[in-house]
Amino acid sequence: MEYAVKALGITHIFGEKSVLSHIDLKIQKGEVFGLLGPSGAGKTTLIKILTGQLKPCEGTAELFGMDTEKLKSSDYRNIGIMMDNFGLYERLSCYDNLKIFTTIYGLPKDRIGEALKSVGLGETGRTAVMRLSKGMKSRMRLARVLLQKPAILFLDEPTSGLDPATASDIHRLLKKEQEKGTTIVLTTHNMSEAARLCGQSVLLNEGHIVEQGSPAEICRRYNHQKKIRLHLYDGRDLEIANASSSARLLEKCLLEELVETIHTTEPSLETVFMELTGRGFD
Amino acid sequence: MNNIKAVLEKQIKDTLKNKTILIQFVMFPALTLIMENLVQIENMPNHFFAKLFSVMYVGMAPLTCMAAILAEEKEQNTLRVLLMSNVKPWEYLMGTGFYIWAICMAGACIFALCGEYAGMSLILFLLTMSVGIITSIILGAAIGTHSKNQMTATSITLPVMMLLSFLPMLSMFNTNIRRAASAFYTQQISMLLQQTDMSWSLKGAGVVLINILIAAVFFICAYRRCGLE
Ligand SMILES: Nc1ncnc2c1ncn2[C@@H]1O[C@H](COP(=O)(O)OP(=O)(O)O)[C@@H](O)[C@H]1O
Ligand SMILES: [Mg+2]
Numbered sequence: 001m002e003y004a005v006k007a008l009g010i011t012h013i014f015g016e017k018s019v020l021s022h023i024d025l026k027i028q029k030g031e032v033f034g035l036l037g038p039s040g041a042g043k044t045t046l047i048k049i050l051t052g053q054l055k056p057c058e059g060t061a062e063l064f065g066m067d068t069e070k071l072k073s074s075d076y077r078n079i080g081i082m083m084d085n086f087g088l089y090e091r092l093s094c095y096d097n098l099k100i101f102t103t104i105y106g107l108p109k110d111r112i113g114e115a116l117k118s119v120g121l122g123e124t125g126r127t128a129v130m131r132l133s134k135g136m137k138s139r140m141r142l143a144r145v146l147l148q149k150p151a152i153l154f155l156d157e158p159t160s161g162l163d164p165a166t167a168s169d170i171h172r173l174l175k176k177e178q179e180k181g182t183t184i185v186l187t188t189h190n191m192s193e194a195a196r197l198c199g200q201s202v203l204l205n206e207g208h209i210v211e212q213g214s215p216a217e218i219c220r221r222y223n224h225q226k227k228i229r230l231h232l233y234d235g236r237d238l239e240i241a242n243a244s245s246s247a248r249l250l251e252k253c254l255l256e257e258l259v260e261t262i263h264t265t266e267p268s269l270e271t272v273f274m275e276l277t278g279r280g281f282d
Numbered sequence: 283m284n285n286i287k288a289v290l291e292k293q294i295k296d297t298l299k300n301k302t303i304l305i306q307f308v309m310f311p312a313l314t315l316i317m318e319n320l321v322q323i324e325n326m327p328n329h330f331f332a333k334l335f336s337v338m339y340v341g342m343a344p345l346t347c348m349a350a351i352l353a354e355e356k357e358q359n360t361l362r363v364l365l366m367s368n369v370k371p372w373e374y375l376m377g378t379g380f381y382i383w384a385i386c387m388a389g390a391c392i393f394a395l396c397g398e399y400a401g402m403s404l405i406l407f408l409l410t411m412s413v414g415i416i417t418s419i420i421l422g423a424a425i426g427t428h429s430k431n432q433m434t435a436t437s438i439t440l441p442v443m444m445l446l447s448f449l450p451m452l453s454m455f456n457t458n459i460r461r462a463a464s465a466f467y468t469q470q471i472s473m474l475l476q477q478t479d480m481s482w483s484l485k486g487a488g489v490v491l492i493n494i495l496i497a498a499v500f501f502i503c504a505y506r507r508c509g510l511e
Contacts, residue, residue, distance in 0.1 A: 073366065092299070100364075105367075
């Protein structure tokens with residue numbers, strides 16, 4: 001099985017600070033893979049290493065079997081990278097910004113309108129980039145990478161700073177890209193986004209992988225977090241395990257008609273992460 | 283070829299919207315048109331303004347534009363995106379450099395028109411301007427490559443540009459300045475334009491060649507240090 005991305009023992013240190021330590025990753029072709037973790041976890045640094053923008057202190061990374069440190073600029077034809085700090089020509093219109101890249105790659109011009117429409121900027125082709133909101137600029141960056149129809153997409157926080165409706169549009173768009181067979185590697189600190197989008201994922205904390213698997217699988221592993229929460233008429237809250245051991249107590253509460261509300265709580269990526277690291281997100 | 287074309291097209295569209303660059307390109311040619319046609323001073327050498335402003339143009343426009351464009355692209359992280367999209371550094375530099383050269387040569391044609399150059403002297407004038415413009419572009423590329431952002435670029439460009447464009451003017455009044463200035467290509471070009479036949483002397487050509495080499499060395503050093511990152 002050939003992997004889209006293979007990383008072995010990636011370790012990176014900025015000055016004195018260890019940002020990534022011994023990261024091993026395998027990402028299958030056609031997968032949506034999430035690099036999850038709070039800000040400062042090392043997600044962006046890892047993306048930079050995986051895309052050959054940064055040389056790791058230790059370890060190796062491969063993209064479709066090619067060593068990422070030896071990627072030539074022609075190899076980037078098939079790699080779409082969207083980073084927060086990637087610039088747009090502010091004075092040029094959205095259309096002209098994308099036209100630069102259709103010229104470079106020798107792509108038909110109608111791709112421009114297509115790409116703009118797919119990120120919901122169909123009407124703003126003539127607007128100068130400097131007149132766009134932050135969210136619209138972020139969508140422009142996405143349009144720029146979609147233009148070249150790459151085999152793999154690296155998206156660093158593709159929906160951060162976007163309103164929920166636009167974020168949903170982006171999610172739909174990414175699903176559509178995946179159906180076309182594009183491999184997608186994305187970072188996010190938004191766990192519900194990860195649960196919606198990602199087939200596989202790793203949880204990063206301070207440069208270490210603390211969990212990996214599909215979001216559902218990770219949650220299942222923390223099933224002991226499954227609880228039943230009761231709110232009683234006398235104002236008390238009870239939290240009991242969602243297991244046979246709780247049957248007696250539950251029966252008693254119900255028989256005595258003490259229960260005002262009853263809920264089950266399942267582990268989410270957030271609560272799993274909290275349990276693993278003792279801290280939350282954001 | 284596509285890559286150079288993309289860089290060129292982008293640059294043409296951007297310049298029309300970029301006032302600071304646009305002013306650099308049109309200020310001196312416009313000033314020459316005005317001065318040569320409206321200002322008459324007795325005993326003034328023939329086409330004084332056309333010659334003076336030609337030299338100042340060579341020392342200013344290509345230098346500041348090349349440095350500013352490069353530095354802005356680095357600051358805004360747009361150059362990185364181009365380089366990661368299969369554009370080679372030399373293609374970017376060629377595209378941008380050629381573009382500036384072409385615009386400045388158009389400016390040179392206006393000087394030639396105002397200076398009433400014709401025939402052989404027109405060819406020699408344009409050739410001389412072209413050499414000066416290319417030297418300035420290389421120097422600008424060196425400054426732009428060295429600078430991390432536009433601030434740094436401007437702070438280096440300003441004194442260099444002043445030196446190159448004002449020394450030839452000041453040397454008209456002072457022999458010491460003239461002697462010092464003759465080490466710079468702009469003064470050599472200025473002296474050449476003062477002669478009616480504009481024949482390149484061996485010494486003049488040598489000084490200009492050394493200037494080009496020094497500019498090239500500056501550029502290579504800056505490029506070696508960090509590329510176009
Ligand atoms: N160029 C750099 N120099 C020094 N430290 C850096 C650099 N880039 C990132 N860091 C540090 O590395 C850590 C991880 O950063 P980053 O990869 O951006 O995290 P994330 O994308 O998960 O928020 C942070 O503590 C950050 O301060
Ligand atoms: Mg980040």
